[in-house]
Amino acid sequence: MDLGFDVVDLPETDHVAEGETAPDFVRPLVNDEFWEDVALSDLTADGPVVLVFYTMDGAFPATYMWNELRDRDFDDYDATVVGLSISTPYEHKTLIEERGMSFDLFSDPKNEVAEQYGVVNDLDGMAGISEPRPATFVIDGDRTVQYAWVAQEWPDFPDYDALEAAVEDVV
Template sequence: MVDFDVVDLPDTDHVAEGETAPDFTRPLVNEEFWEDAALSDLTDEGPVCLVFYPMDGSFPATYIWNELRDRDLGDLLTVVGVSISTPYAHKRLIEERGMDFDLFADPGNGVARDYGVANDLDGMAGIEEARPATFLLDGDRTVRYAWVAEEWPDFPPYDDLEDEIRTLVD
């Protein structure tokens, strides 16, 4: 039995396929340390799957990262996350989930706003986080595939995402 309500999210004007993804610099956390990094630093090395997700510790975050980890998508290209969680919370999530993915810390949610995927948290004035979204970017930061949640909770269509990744890197 589902113990939460499924809620339709408002329409959003998010970054779309064919557009250039906004560049940004934020703390990038891995299993050992974190340092400021730009998205363009990652795309300069090849395609990137940019994954927006709710704060660390939420069931959607856990589910999304378990699924991506289990599919070994990081073997095909750089997979990197963005959420409002702090570097300390990211470090814990990476350790607890056994993840090989790096995570951008965006506590002010500015990156999600720039991408059009900010989500006001129900009942909490002035509090927002990213709605689940995935953007597949080529080396020029051109969006080759975009998926943005239309309801809460909603999860990326992992099979479609994996197909798009394999098409891009093959």
């Protein structure tokens, strides 16, 4: 079957693992109305967080991931689901509106948070340009990672059933 693109193995990564403390960060958190600087620790203080790293807004993996999360009613869980990519707050607002999402998205144009989490994907042929590789982390109120999944190839998508089970275990 011709997929129209190549599946590429990604290099090994030393990402944040289950049982480790999730690095804290402050970045603009965007919703459908506005954005403001928010710390991850502010979100975890209110309960578990599902942190979803994804490719830039508009790329098909991002669209597919957010459609799947939206359609599975992840916003019905007693956990905060947030995304993070290199896209700007303006691009995030457009994605939220176009996809009819109720999830907020962190903007990290320099990809520094992905570096902290060990999920950087250097883009082929673009010196110094990177984005996060798809990854999901379920983080409890103490910022302990309870579940971690990181893409091993591009494109690659989370096991959404396993993610849902991990969220159910934490809430």
